[in-house]
Amino acid sequence: MHIASIDIGSNTVLLLISEINLRDKTLNALRNEYRIPRLGGNLKPGSPLMEAKIAELLSILRDYKKIIDDYGCSEVLAIGTNALRIASNSREVLKLAEEETGIKTEVITGEKEARYSYLGASAEYPHDQVSLVIDIGGGSTELTIGKGEEIYFSKSFQIGVVSLKEKYMIQDHEPQSVRKEMKDYSSGVFSEVFGKDFNIGRAISIGGTPTTLYTIINKLPQFIESQIHGREISKTQLTACTDELINLTPHQIITAYPAVTPGREDVITAGAVIMESLLEGLNLPSFLVSTKGIRYGVVYDYIFRNADKYSA
Known part of the structure; x- marks a missing residue:
């Protein structure tokens, strides 16, 4: 099963394409993509993302959608962190992104972000x-x-x-x-x-x-x-x-x-x-x-939440 995860951060927008096995609770990374639009540059709490940043984000997500389709991913898990938490127009931006690409993004809390970071980094140790x-x-x-x-x-x-x-x-x-x-x-x-x-x-x-x-x-x-x-x-x-x-x-x-x-x-x-x-x-x-980080943690969280459906 192929699954995609996207981490929309304040500095970067990252994509992970992975193959997962729910029975074994394993993740095999197939492809990583990195972009640095710096959405959080000069962004203050309650101020809007600028038009140029929005256009760059949409361009990145369109590129990522093509890659996701090429790999035939059955799930797309996209999350937004601090820049989207504090921007006044994040809801409108993400609605536009979903309309253009079909990618639905969840803006997560800082606590949830920390949990995903922990899962992604510590799973292999x-x-x-x-x-x-x-x-x-x-x-x-x-x-x-x-x-x-x-x-x-x-x-x-x-x-x-x-x-x-x-x-x-x-x-x-x-x-x-x-x-x-x-x-x-x-x-x-x-x-x-x-x-x-x-x-x-x-x-x-x-x-x-x-x-x-x-x-x-x-x-x-x-x-x-x-x-x-x-x-x-x-x-x-x-x-x-x-x-x-x-x-x-x-x-x-x-x-x-x-x-x-x-x-x-x-x-x-x-x-x-x-x-x-x-x-x-x-x-x-x-x-x-x-x-490894949030984008891996999002996938591990998905694996742990769904593994019991495939237990022997």
């Missing part, structure tokens, strides 16, 4: 220790802590790479002072989880921030998922990377590191600082990089 899943998005960051299918803590925080970049990345300011301001602000946002003993055994970070950081730290010539997924970044490596990024312009970043996906170069420094504040505040020595 043993249930022998407590896992923290970090999902740094464009407009929000989700932290979920659990063991196996049991979740102990889950919350969506209003901080992301696009929003933090727009708040602090002012080119004529001293880089290190900007870094301190960003880190102090990030630490304040996450303060309720700092200092608590969750007994975290592994930290897993999903999305474009950790994958891009790994390509930069290891000087990869191009983005190759098999060389990134499941790899580790230490706190020392992250600090050294942030030391470098804070002094580079977006143009210098993408020129020096060709594996950085266009559209990431101006927000990766903000993402690095958010990761720095989380590792320091939670006293974590390192984190694992995952290329």
Whole structure:
């Protein structure tokens, strides 16, 4: 059975085509597609998505619909996150998208987003220790802590790479002072989880921030998922990377590191600082990089909800 999942975020719009087995509760990824329209750029709560962004989103969804049809998917699970949660015209935009493409999108809560992130990132790991899943998005960051299918803590925080970049990345300011301001602000946002003993055994970070950081730290010539997924970044490596990024312009970043996906170069420094504040505040020595996330979690949720119909 082929199934499609679409994650419409504040920075990216992602498509996963997978083959699932409900009896075995397994997922086999067949194809991933990535686009960076940055729907959340300069978007304030209660303000509308701009016409240019709407047109770009519709174009992406039309492209994705063709791919979905090519694979003969029997289900399409599309979800919208922070940008669509805060935009005043999201309902009208998604109605138009459904009329044009047939794709119906559910705008999910931050808590549900965190759960999907956790399911997508943690499913492949043993249930022998407590896992923290970090999902740094464009407009929000989700932290979920659990063991196996049991979740102990889950919350969506209003901080992301696009929003933090727009708040602090002012080119004529001293880089290190900007870094301190960003880190102090990030630490304040996450303060309720700092200092608590969750007994975290592994930290897993999903999305474009950790994958891009790994390509930069290891000087990869191009983005190759098999060389990134499941790899580790230490706190020392992250600090050294942030030391470098804070002094580079977006143009210098993408020129020096060709594996950085266009559209990431101006927000990766903000993402690095958010990761720095989380590792320091939670006293974590390192984190694992995952290329799986919400779009995988949506499918795993579908599998778990429907598997009992096919049990022997």
